[in-house]
């Protein structure tokens with residue numbers, strides 16, 4: 016019998032080796048698309064946000080990290096911390112594969128502060144059953160590690176074994192429910208269905224199986240990655256990243272798709288979903304989000320601005336992968352989950368230029384800013400007085416003629432982010448239906464991304480964007496009709512022109 020908790024390498028040595036791996040890649044870093052105000056690794060690859068928490072007076076964000084290359088590989092937990100969710104300090108890599116159970120990767124998971132005042136990390140230990148180049152079959156178990164300072168972790172080994180030898184069983188999310196600790200885990204049932212299982216514990220060390228919390232009603236969904244579960248205004252929101260879902264209209268158009276259902280739940284009963292699956296974000300690049308309850312009770316979520324095409328242009332620049340902005344979640348009466356950038360982000364921008372009550376003529380294009388690679392653009396349109404078929408902001412517009420279009424499409428009644436005129440990265444477009452007579456857009460521009468918040472967070476579209484060197488302009492354009500602009504403002508990132 017294999018001892019799953021057997022140390023196969025010294026954890027401290029593995030962490031030092033991983034930091035040296037990042038040092039080596041960082042030497043060749045090119046920062047043309049490196050984020051100015053989004054979380055990314057110093058160098059190397061990142062994917063999912065992990066272990067989001069507030070501990071010892073600081074916010075902590077860990078992330079899936081491959082420190083030896085700009086491609087996905089044996090996973091470590093990278094780490095940054097912050098006092099304000101806006102500027103982040105680098106912390107040493109927190110977890111590296113070092114025991115039998117996690118020998119091929121410390122996969123995604125979460126953190127909580129235990130009754131003893133320590134920070135506990137729960138993560139999936141991954142082992143390939145075979146050569147991963149030949150077979151992706153893996154054995155996954157849930158492991159724990161503990162830290163008194165939030166920086167250095169001591170591994171506690173396996174806390175939830177994979178009793179049924181499920182082929183996919185990962186991403187523990189732990190929270191406290193009254194006086195019980197709960198853990199949910201994403202899994203693939205023996206019949207190939209995407210499920211979320213529940214475990215409970217009184218001490219964070221010994222866990223008991225408490226049944227299936229949820230099974231996707233969609234028979235195409237084969238796995239629910241990165242489950243997350245929280246209560247807002249008396250309703251429970253279950254988030255997950257679904258594998259295998261088929262596109263339906265504007266929904267589920269990405270390779271894998273992150274979304275949520277809203278329903279009711281109490282401990283000891285299954286979750287009862289009262290809505291269908293809804294996207295958490297409608298853009299090309301959003302996956303594996305995680306949320307946490309921040310001091311004061313806010314539920315704050317980060318996503319991974321994923322790129323499943325695996326030919327991300329930054330891979331040649333020494334880094335790949337970044338988080339979305341932190342988003343504060345709230346639930347509308349009709350069970351739509353609103354995602355808004357945390358208010359702290361307002362401090363990032365300065366020098367606002369405002370235009371009020373402007374009518375853009377038929378097929379007119381107006382340059383708003385000659386150079387705004389990083390900044391914030393806000394637009395309010397009076398749709399009742401707009402006759403244009405398309406009204407859009409061209410952002411990251413370069414002298415070579417490339418741009419990303421963030422537009423209102425009157426015929427489809429959608430807001431879309433259209434990358435057909437972008438030089439690099441995704442092509443095609445993503446769209447979200449909107450209703451109402453007023454449209455409000457908040458568009459965050461960073462060196463390598465664009466995030467669009469629609470109508471106070473009722474939809475968000477996250478997109479990677481790779482403009483070429485030289486100035487990046489912003490323009491407002493109307494097509495086949497006029498556009499009634501109530502207000503249009505833009506602001507630069509502090510510290511930039």
Ligand code: FRU
Nearest residue numbers: 079090122123185240241303
């Ligand atoms: C989601 C995911 C998780 C897993 C991790 C591995 O993107 O596949 O399910 O734990 O990434 O890096």
